[in-house]
Amino acid sequence: MNNFRNKYRNRYYHAYVTTFGTIQLHQRNPLVVALWSVAFPGFGHILLHKFISGFALFFWEFYINQKTQLNTAIMYSFNGDIAQAKAVLNEKYIYLYIPVYLFAIWDSYRTAVDLNKVHLLAKRENAKYPNFSVSPFEINYLDKKKPWIALVWAMTIPSLGQLYIHRILAAVLTLAMTVMIVIHSNMIEGMHYFLLGNFPKSREVMGVQWFLYFPSIYFFTMYDSYTNAVELTKLFDWEQADYLKENYQPQNFVLHKGEKI
Amino acid sequence: MGIQFFSTFQHSHYVELAISKLKENEVVHIYAVPLDNRSMDMKLVDTMHGTDGTSLVDIGLILAMMGGTIGVSRGFVLNWGPVYWGLIGAAVGFAVGFVYDLIKNLVKRKKMRMRTVKTTAGEVILIVQCRAEQAPFVEQTLWGNRALGVAKTQMQTAPSEPVTTDL
Numbered sequence: 001m002n003n004f005r006n007k008y009r010n011r012y013y014h015a016y017v018t019t020f021g022t023i024q025l026h027q028r029n030p031l032v033v034a035l036w037s038v039a040f041p042g043f044g045h046i047l048l049h050k051f052i053s054g055f056a057l058f059f060w061e062f063y064i065n066q067k068t069q070l071n072t073a074i075m076y077s078f079n080g081d082i083a084q085a086k087a088v089l090n091e092k093y094i095y096l097y098i099p100v101y102l103f104a105i106w107d108s109y110r111t112a113v114d115l116n117k118v119h120l121l122a123k124r125e126n127a128k129y130p131n132f133s134v135s136p137f138e139i140n141y142l143d144k145k146k147p148w149i150a151l152v153w154a155m156t157i158p159s160l161g162q163l164y165i166h167r168i169l170a171a172v173l174t175l176a177m178t179v180m181i182v183i184h185s186n187m188i189e190g191m192h193y194f195l196l197g198n199f200p201k202s203r204e205v206m207g208v209q210w211f212l213y214f215p216s217i218y219f220f221t222m223y224d225s226y227t228n229a230v231e232l233t234k235l236f237d238w239e240q241a242d243y244l245k246e247n248y249q250p251q252n253f254v255l256h257k258g259e260k261i
Numbered sequence: 262m263g264i265q266f267f268s269t270f271q272h273s274h275y276v277e278l279a280i281s282k283l284k285e286n287e288v289v290h291i292y293a294v295p296l297d298n299r300s301m302d303m304k305l306v307d308t309m310h311g312t313d314g315t316s317l318v319d320i321g322l323i324l325a326m327m328g329g330t331i332g333v334s335r336g337f338v339l340n341w342g343p344v345y346w347g348l349i350g351a352a353v354g355f356a357v358g359f360v361y362d363l364i365k366n367l368v369k370r371k372k373m374r375m376r377t378v379k380t381t382a383g384e385v386i387l388i389v390q391c392r393a394e395q396a397p398f399v400e401q402t403l404w405g406n407r408a409l410g411v412a413k414t415q416m417q418t419a420p421s422e423p424v425t426t427d428l
Binding site: 007034143144235236240241244245248249250253255256257258259260261 | 263265272273274276277280287290291292293294347384385387388389412413414415416417
């Protein structure tokens with residue numbers, strides 16, 4: 001246990017640059033975080049950098065969804081085919097879904113509210129944190145990231161935007177999921193026929209159970225990459241401003257009213 | 262006779278590169294002032310208490326109405342019926358109008374930013390004091406590391422050499 005505290009240690013930290021990504025506190029809208037949990041349990045937690053909880057909830061939802069064929073049932077319900085929706089749902093698992101789904105939403109909302117408070121405390125304390133991290137696995141440092149570049153990369157293949165801003169753990173999850181979804185839903189084939197104008201064939205080859213995962217993951221990685229790129233850039237500016245103030249404002253520096261030449 | 266340089270930078274690694282290069286070459290009298298920049302963001306969503314003439318719903322609502330009407334009429338033929346298609350048409354119409362207004366405003370905002378902020382968005386003021394013979398090197402270093410503006414001033418009095426602090 002880390003029971004022995006160095007007396008120079010601070011209470012709260014604004015950010016932490018690790019080899020697998022920059023963990024950062026910033027003000028968030030809890031409602032937006034909760035809504036991402038509605039889109040897919042786990043996404044709210046991943047936005048809050050709670051990766052293990054996020055992954056647990058994500059894979060739990062994924063497993064139950066596969067077992068119950070929930071996505072297929074959702075498709076039938078949206079099309080008004082309630083009988084088919086009832087037929088396809090597996091009642092052996094479906095009741096497991098509800099409590100954990102609601103918990104994910106509630107817990108991400110609650111955590112976002114709490115982290116906003118902690119962020120304020122950390123901001124006021126303004127403690128030093130490492131701004132550079134090297135290990136045998138990775139190298140990470142504070143840097144300015146262009147949000148629109150993160151967005152464009154995220155739009156090509158989910159996970160690339162997250163790799164650009166060095167959110168390794170989230171990127172691994174989205175990359176693995178994207179590959180699985182693309183393969184199992186026959187998305188590429190579907191796109192192929194879609195572009196050829198053969199819509200019935202396109203609809204026929206695409207598997208709805210897998211394809212319905214795609215929109216939420218796709219838009220989530222765009223959101224995740226973009227917002228975190230914005231916050232990382234702000235963090236860089238603050239950190240550098242603090243560094244300059246601390247090191248380059250010597251008491252004995254004299255300003256002269258010189259003539260401009 | 263000493264020289265003082267006044268320069269502005271944006272926050273980036275270049276500021277630190279400039280400082281470290283100057284220090285490497287025995288220019289140690291450096292003073293940095295990070296600025297709090299004023300945000301030029303125009304409010305995109307009007308509030309009850311204030312509006313700035315920017316609205317994102319004007320075209321959107323008109324297009325929603327048109328899309329809704331067309332959707333309802335098409336719905337009598339299509340599978341899902343008039344209600345679903347009406348809602349879809351309205352939503353799509355609104356979205357198109359909203360995006361149109363948003364892009365229009367972003368372009369407008371960008372133009373404003375070009376006029377006002379782009380030229381003045383200095384985020385850090387860097388003041389460097391050096392001897393006259395070091396001046397060309399310092400000037401080159403500042404410009405070479407993407408200074409936004411550099412002013413060279415001639416000190417009237419001989420610089421009282423400040424005590425060198427080990428930084």
